[in-house]
Amino acid sequence: MTKLQINGQIREVDVPDDMLLLWVLRDVVGLTGTKFGCGIAQCGACTVHLDGKAVRSCFLPVGEIGNRAITTIEAVGDTAIGAKVQKAWLDLEVVQCGYCQSGQIMSAAALLATTPHPDDSDIDAAMAGNICRCGTYVRIRAAIKKAAGAEQA
């Protein structure tokens, strides 16, 4: 049994240590908001927080997590920053198909936690690992600035 702290709850899961967190979340715990996109940490759809830091869950064996806190898209709205990001996403109507947006929001919330007023190059650096095939980048950039309290770009 592996103990994981997911969204403020201790979850005990009977899985191998080398199983990647993405599949534990989706297929064992049933938290399907975290998405599978590439499986090689190239697209960011699977982004979650580990102690507040954005990580790709498709590349993270559960045996390496220990007692670090896992936060997924289902709970990121419980934090002030996460809620602000979600609201900005809706205010600016960022979302199209939405499949990548869990990961986009997790990356954006992690960025704002360390860099409350990111400039364009901060946004580029933090968000370039998240692919959006619908091409919502223009609005993602504007929404991050809005969530940061800057004027809408």
Added chain:
Amino acid sequence: MTVHVAPKSTKPLSRRAMLQTGAVAGGGLLLGFQSPFAEAAVTNAARGAAPEAGPFAPDAFIRVDRAGKVTLIMPQVEMGQGVYTAHAMIIAEELDVAFNTVSVEAAPPSDALYGNPIFGIQATGNSNSVRAFWTKLRQAGASARAMLVRAAASQWKVDPATCTASNSEVIHTPSGRKLDYGALVDAAAKLTAPAKPQLKDPKDFKLIGKPLKRLDTPDKVNGKALYGIDALPAGVKFATLAASPVFGGKVGHVDDSAAKSIPGVRQVVVLDDLVGVVGDHMWAAKTGLNALTITWDEGPNAKVDTAQVWKDIKAASEQEGAVAKSVGDAKKALQDGDAIEAHYELPFLSHAPMEPINCTVDLRSDGCDIWVGTQVVARTQAAVAKLTGLPLAKITVHNQLLGGGFGRRLDVDGIEKSVRIAQKVEGPIKVVWTREEDIQHDFYRPVYYDRITATLKDGKIDGWKHRITGSSIMARWFPLGFSHGVDIDGVDSAIDEPYDIPNMQVEFVRHEPPAVPTGFWRGVGPNNNVFAIESIIDELAKKAGKDPVEFRLAMLAKKTPRLASALKLAAEKAGWGSPLPPRVGRGVAVQVSFASFIATIAEVEVDRDGNIRVHRITSAVDTGIAVNPDSVVAQLQGGLIFGTTAALYGEITIDKGRVQQSNFNNYRMLRIDEAPAIDVHVIKSGEAPGGIGETGTTAAPPALRNAIYAATGIPLRRLPFDRDVLAGRKKV
């Protein structure tokens, strides 16, 4: 707190059964029936209305219950384009209901009830959801409204003409009496629908034309939205698969001894053309698949490569094609003038929607439930019925949100493979493609080879011959669309090119590439044709010594004034003609595609190494009445990124009968740090709505190509843009 978690499960419910019993009325949750979870959550008790309450269901699209709750059934699927919101706005406008109170749900499979009026089948594609359903949905709303008004007038014993409707209420204007729609459903349900419902004058629209918030987005920012890949019916197992890496190959031998010893691996399914591994979760299935040793019988395609593909299509393009359009005397005009001839090449492309192909199947002896996001709901049901031998009525398709479609989900190959695996497995099974399998087993945007010859007279085009060589996707997918040697999609935006050209001929040569299956890809035929046409137009402008915008305007003003207006606006907004630094250029492209009129100007920088930086793209669009203008802007923004990705990076290549690309590391997508600023200007129009979802994809490549031409003087003729050519290491 310690909680032991078992895989989440839900009991599948038949949405069709719910529709038939009228239990759909009044769902309290937005998108209430999108998912098995939500279905379970929306109980009758939660609804506050007994299922036998008898909703007012005047047609296939509208349900009103006794509480006045309005549920709209969406005939087209939501894949990010905003159609749920646009269609709901159209119905709600004519029905006069408060928009923030409506719920929407996906239609069950039925070509008869939910067939796209343009295709005749239940398909979402070709950027036509709004155009195709514009009149039908307005009539549905107006008809239901008229019945509710008549029901109220009858109760009040007044002339219906003295009543009006607004905000889900009927109002008797002289007395000010009001009745909520919910109080009228029983009486209205007994009335006959009017033969010709009175539609609103567009000047009275309250919703259409307003940038309303989308209905599907709130659950897409908190992880609650459910896509096909998120289905988890009770007891589900997980599978992934490998098909022959060589197109058309078969399974030879499978050694599964190592795979079967992996914890969580339950079963290895070997079919003639694929191998699937079933496990307790995707991790077991994937690890198990990697542990297999599979020998493939590669079959006849094992030597196919990209060089052969291009050699074959070039040879095919030497032949005369089937004439798709002929005006004046193109042959004479081309002989009389000093002709420019150019050819253009477009590569294979994969769709790569962010949600990989997947399908969840619960196949039982007495029926089958399918959870999938598909652009062809009825075709899915029919394909499953055919494979299983079950009657159509026993196949329940739970259509889910689509994590991108782009044409990929117009084909049911993934559903068929999943059902074939399910036939070998006890209990429900979710089959998920790895990204590698998704990219290497697609229906690819075909290669195209375009030859255009043109002559000038008095600074305008006088003679024009455009021969398009490529696959006929229609011949496979919708045979009515291929006749007399012409594929109607293949010549779209070519036979109806926007310029006033006195002598022209457009030909189509059908040429199927060896081995590689072809399919519709966002932007379809217009992608190819607009790229070729707008590329040579810039070369002709140069030959005529004219500014590219002025050259176009002179040939658009009379024949296509809406496009001329869009071009003037785009030029103004983009600062056309203002000075630029060295190696920075502006390029223009115009198009009439999907019944929208769009002008696009790109600003691009090319360095001496051939690296391309896209600074800004400006589009002006006349799409007729823009139902939700913000969605129009969003679709163009996204479409321009999709097209820019293709122009800068998109190419699938073949070696030894296999696709060489496999994932986002070698099939690149544009990322946010490369994304240009984008300005979209929507022109107010009272014309009927046009299509928008694919237009940006079509617009970007030629505008970028012409910007590169302006920046460097190099006339690129193929996609993606070749950096070696731009760096001078290679010829055009």
